[in-house]
Amino acid sequence: MMTAQIPDEFKDLLERPIYATVATVMPSGQPQLTEVWCNYDGEHVLINTARNRQKERNMSARPMVTLMLRDPDNPYRWMEIxxxxxxxxxxxxxxxxxxxxxxxxxxxxxxxxxPAEMEGKETRVTGIITAVKVNAFNPPVKLDLIKK
Structure with missing residues (x-):
């Protein structure tokens, strides 16, 4: 399977502390969405969760995900991985x-x-995402449609 590149002009969405939404697939085939923290190592997008959470069970059984990031400064600028x-x-x-x-x-x-007392009570896992398709959009003009 070929890998896809993160466009340079959208890497800031992974470098800034912007919440991402990760979609996983439930056993029924229904999508399951969770907001996650993420970062980028220059090759892969990394997320983190704990063993036995729903998204971890989904990713273990069906290792495919979609990650969506939206620029909080311009909600019309986004990237799907x-x-x-x-x-x-x-x-x-x-x-x-x-x-x-x-x-x-x-x-x-x-x-x-x-809480500190949770340390050692759950097993952390890092999810290493290899992009196979990246869709991104940045409006060609500045849109000031957000009501203040």
Missing amino acids: RGTIELTEEGAQDHIDELARKYANVSKYYGGWS
């Missing part, structure tokens, strides 16, 4: 701490964002 996902526990705790620094400005996920 369709791809495959590989889950790994290796480095997942460090990864969630990295995401907590990016999104919540705290040094650690457990005890900073999530």
Whole structure:
């Protein structure tokens, strides 16, 4: 399967602390959507979750996802990333701490964002997304249609 590239002019959506929506596939075939933190290593988009959450079960059984990011400064500018996902526990705790620094400005996920007593009670996993199709849109003119 060929991989797709993230367009340079949209990489900021992965570098800024913008919430992404990840779509996974339920056993019934119905989509399941969750807002997630994410980052980009220059090749893959990375997300993080815990074992046995619905999205983790879905991704383990059906390793395909779609990630949607929308620019909060211009909701008409967006990027959709369709791809495959590989889950790994290796480095997942460090990864969630990295995401907590990016999104919540705290040094650690457990005890900073999530209650400290949850540490060790769940197993973190990093989802490594390989893009196979990227759709992106940036309006050709500045649209000022948002009501203030």
